[in-house]
Amino acid sequence: IPESGHKYYLQFSTEDYRTGEDAGNCLATVLYPKKQSPPVVSIKCSHTKDQKEIQEEDNRIYQGIRHQSKPITGNNIPDSYGNIEPALEPVWALAVAGSSSIMWEKSTETLGYFLAQVKSVRQWIRKDDFTEFDYTVLLHEIPTQEILSCHMRLAWLPGHPLKVKHFCASPSHAVEEGSGAESGSAAGPAAEKGALL
């Protein structure tokens, strides 16, 4: 749109991230203003999955996490050979959901992302009903092909929107050059304990 920016009209289908099952269709418009600022999005989707079914699945996953005897931790999910331990699948699923919010913030008209791997995850036990996790996730950036390391803090309770906070280091291979930035590591979130979310 001359003088204004670029407007895209999209029609697309969605599928379950894990199973590939059809999950509905969407119609959307995305306007990227000429001046760098977040895009303006309008979107409408039809969902094929029954809300009740989704709620039940969420609750099952939630109960599974709550009934663990000790805080959940994990590394390299999936591992180098693509395996995900069944016990860690819910934690991976939450990482996928949480990362999508990071991707939403970071993507531009020319930059997109995929979740490449969960480098590490650690559960923080809370006094309330929310489950909370600390992640280091690796995002694959297109078309630069860089792998971005992001620290993500996520809190979840079924029926509530996911709460996500993140901090991404500059492309991991730049760190190799000795800039000394340790931000992408799995070190404990010392400064961010307690009422972060």
Add this chain to the structure above:
Amino acid sequence: TFTFSQISQPSNKPKKIIWVDCGIHAREWISPAFCQWFVKEILQNYKTDPKISRFLQNLDLYVLPVLNIDGYIYSWEKDRLWRKSRSPYENGTCHGADLNRNFNSSWGSVGVSFNCSSDVFCGSGPESEPETRAVAQFIRSKKSDILCYLTIHSYGQLILTPYGSTTKPPSNNEELMQVAKEAAAALTGKYGTSYKVGSTALILYSNSGSSRDWAHTIGIPLSYTFELRDTGTHGFVLPANQIQPTCEETM
């Protein structure tokens, strides 16, 4: 120097060549797995499978299972998501060029970085990397006999035609597209996996210095990049239980 496998049925007539290379990018493990599978499948079945034996009567197959050996080893031992080669730059403080940006096809013009720390660093010049040079020299020497150049990558489920450096279609675009579409249909026919077909610059992103573009510009008529499974769910860390179906359908 590098080693590749040549599969030929002995005969006194000269045969055209199909070249397949895998493992240009270290982290794309399904790619070298495919080349190994491909060779195994041909050798196990050439006597009994009529399609394969007919194929070999008229064509020779040249397969390079891992082009970027240093990078591949590094991805097994040190960094699963490494992409480039491992040649030292800047006094050993930085390593590797993106071999698929290092070929002499509009080198350095788009979709690259001149900074060694980037994952799309195109090297210090076209064919600056020993791997690129070795492959290019060999293919150049045989180019009048090479009918088809295939380079195998992941992920994305795409069959990409030239070019990446421009949206201007190659001279034989119709033929390229038709063959690719038939390949995609045959692939989908096996397990329902859907592949998209098109020119790199149009359906993926712009980039220069790719081996596929280079092969076409030196006169190899059919030149394709295959991006194998999946479409992002596992991405580079494709589970082992998908190796066989991926290879079978790509076959």
